Every structure is written in C-alpha cells, then in structure tokens.
Amino acid sequence: MSKKSISNAMSLTVSEINRLYTQTEFGTQRKNGTKISVKPFVKWVGGKGQLLPHIRGAYPKDLGVTVTKYAEPFVGGGAVFFDVLSRFELEEVYISDINAELINTYTVIRDTCDSLLDLLSEMEDAYLPQSPESRKELFYEKRDRYNYLKSHGLRGTNGYASSKSVEMAALFIFLNKTCFNGLYRVNKMGLFNVPSGSYKKPTICDERNLKNTSAVLHSVTIACCDYMLSENFVDENTFVYFDPPYRPITITSNFTSYTAAEFDDGAHIQLAEYAYRLDKKHAKILMSNSDPKNNDPLDNFFDNLYTGMHIRRVAANRMINCNGESRGEIRELLISNYSEDSYE
Numbered sequence: 001m002s003k004k005s006i007s008n009a010m011s012l013t014v015s016e017i018n019r020l021y022t023q024t025e026f027g028t029q030r031k032n033g034t035k036i037s038v039k040p041f042v043k044w045v046g047g048k049g050q051l052l053p054h055i056r057g058a059y060p061k062d063l064g065v066t067v068t069k070y071a072e073p074f075v076g077g078g079a080v081f082f083d084v085l086s087r088f089e090l091e092e093v094y095i096s097d098i099n100a101e102l103i104n105t106y107t108v109i110r111d112t113c114d115s116l117l118d119l120l121s122e123m124e125d126a127y128l129p130q131s132p133e134s135r136k137e138l139f140y141e142k143r144d145r146y147n148y149l150k151s152h153g154l155r156g157t158n159g160y161a162s163s164k165s166v167e168m169a170a171l172f173i174f175l176n177k178t179c180f181n182g183l184y185r186v187n188k189m190g191l192f193n194v195p196s197g198s199y200k201k202p203t204i205c206d207e208r209n210l211k212n213t214s215a216v217l218h219s220v221t222i223a224c225c226d227y228m229l230s231e232n233f234v235d236e237n238t239f240v241y242f243d244p245p246y247r248p249i250t251i252t253s254n255f256t257s258y259t260a261a262e263f264d265d266g267a268h269i270q271l272a273e274y275a276y277r278l279d280k281k282h283a284k285i286l287m288s289n290s291d292p293k294n295n296d297p298l299d300n301f302f303d304n305l306y307t308g309m310h311i312r313r314v315a316a317n318r319m320i321n322c323n324g325e326s327r328g329e330i331r332e333l334l335i336s337n338y339s340e341d342s343y344e
C-alpha cells in the first residue's frame, strides 16, 4: 500500500479499513534489501490489527530519519510493533509487557526458535488428526500442564527458568491457536481459563513466520516488566507507542484480564503522568485507547487527562464484549504529543 493510501485511511469507513487491512502485508525491509514477512504470532485481545491504517497514518513523519528509537511498553501481540519494524530502519527497539508468559514466548522465539518449532510441530501432529472430542481432551491436558508450570514457581526473574521456558512458550502458542476465539484470560489465581475452541485446521506451527520473527527480534530488547521501566530507554530520539488495557466501554465489556491485575482509572491517571514525563524528555508519544464517549457522551475522562495533547477520534470495529459475540462500529482515541502536520 502506498504512503498516500495509508494516510488517506485517516478518513475511511470501517469496511474500507478492513479491506485495506486484509490487503496489508507485514514485512521487514532488512538493511541488505531482502524482504522478510512477519506478522503477530498470536491473536491478542485488544490487538491493533483493525486500527492499523489509522495508527500508521499517525506515525511521526521523522520516524526512521531523526527518530531512530522505538519503544512499545504494552506490546501484547505486537501488531503495531511488527508494522513499525516492517517500515522503518531503526537503531534501537524496546518492547515490554507485564504478561510473563507472553514475554517468555517472545524471548524463546528470539533465542531458541528451533527447539520451539520442534515442540510445536509435535503438538500440531498430535492435535490435527484427532476427532473433535479427542482434540478437546488434548486441549484440556495442555491447559492443565500450562497452569501446572505456571503455578509451580518455575519462573525466573525475567520469565521462566530456562529448562521450562521452551515448553511454556510452545504451550502458550498451542493454547492461543486452539482456544475459544484466541482469548487470553486468567482467573484470580492467574491461571489460564479460556475453554477449547473449534477450528477446522488451525496453524499451530507456523514455521516460516516464527523463523522470520526470530530474525527480526534479533536485536530487540524484550522485557517483562511494568511500562514505567521503559523510562531509561526513552530519549528525544524515541517514538513511544502506548496501547494500555482499555478502560471498559460498557458494563459487560470489562475484559482487562491479560494478567490477574486490573488497569483501572487510577492506573490510567498514572499512565498519563508518565506520558507527560516522557513528553518533557521530548520523545514522540502516540497512545490508543477506547473512547468513553461511545457509552456516555458526557464522559470526558481522557479529554481531561490529556489536555494539551492532540486527541483524535477514529472509527473502529472491534469486539465490544469479552465473549466475542458483540461487534460494532465504535470510536477509538488516538492521542499524540505531536500534531497532524507531523504525521506520516
């Protein structure tokens, strides 16, 4: 897609955005000119695939020129991260997330991809030929094993003890590809509790994408920590994209359980203070969030928090409750500390 058509995406309808998005390939332009395709290796709640044309249009104009560093402290499935990697040559890249199992998976893909592929292809071979009933059984076996590893203190300080990290990453991808709607949800004890899904032929071991992802992650700093620990990385040459857990837009859409911790209004207020701290360092900041006005036109929560920044409302089409039954056109917020004149 040309730059022009991307920036025109700012005023597109939802169906036009969806059409553009399905035409869009993630890819990485390496320094030697060879193109490597990469796309998110898991489906992630709050994933920014649908919103990507809008977000792309809002990248800073000088990204890859004078802005040579990129930080994404709430990386999740990394739709924007992989897109940025695909478009710009950057000197330093930092990603983090508080979800230890997700970050363990990024690290294993980067450092021990071949062992991961061996395990995933074994899992795929064991799962695909089975009847629906046996697939279900296998799914719950794997889910139990995942929760066992998770609850038996096998975690190191930055993820998992190495002896279990590859198995944990394989289970993480297996469950994501075979569970209901690709959701990641945990109970109060932090145990994964999404039921089995029913896909005809899920790709559990996507060898090409995982190998390519491993290659592009090679020089990326990956951290399992709170977003605030990105502060030391960020300077005036950094573009920071924040995609925090959404503030719920309806009573029934209170899905925030990527981890057992909640991201409430107090957490959003702290995040705004942090964003203003990075603004003082002259970093370029872009944030996406749900628009509370979808539900209550008088709710100015984010307008009040980000007075002084640029706030745009863009059309989105996303799941508006956690069981995936309800989809609809809503508005999302794009907040930046630079103006539309400085957009791509």
Ligand SMILES: C[S@@+](CC[C@H](N)C(=O)[O-])C[C@H]1O[C@@H](n2cnc3c(N)ncnc32)[C@H](O)[C@@H]1O
Binding pocket: 044, 045, 046, 047, 048, 049, 073, 074, 075, 076, 077, 078, 079, 080, 096, 097, 098, 099, 225, 226, 227, 228, 243, 244, 245, 246, 258, 259, 263
């Ligand atoms: C909306 S999702 C990000 C989705 C991502 N942009 C994508 O395209 O898949 C928010 C992410 O923030 C993470 N998170 C929640 N609290 C956090 C914190 N305090 N610090 C860092 N990450 C956090 C969650 O684990 C989740 O992956």
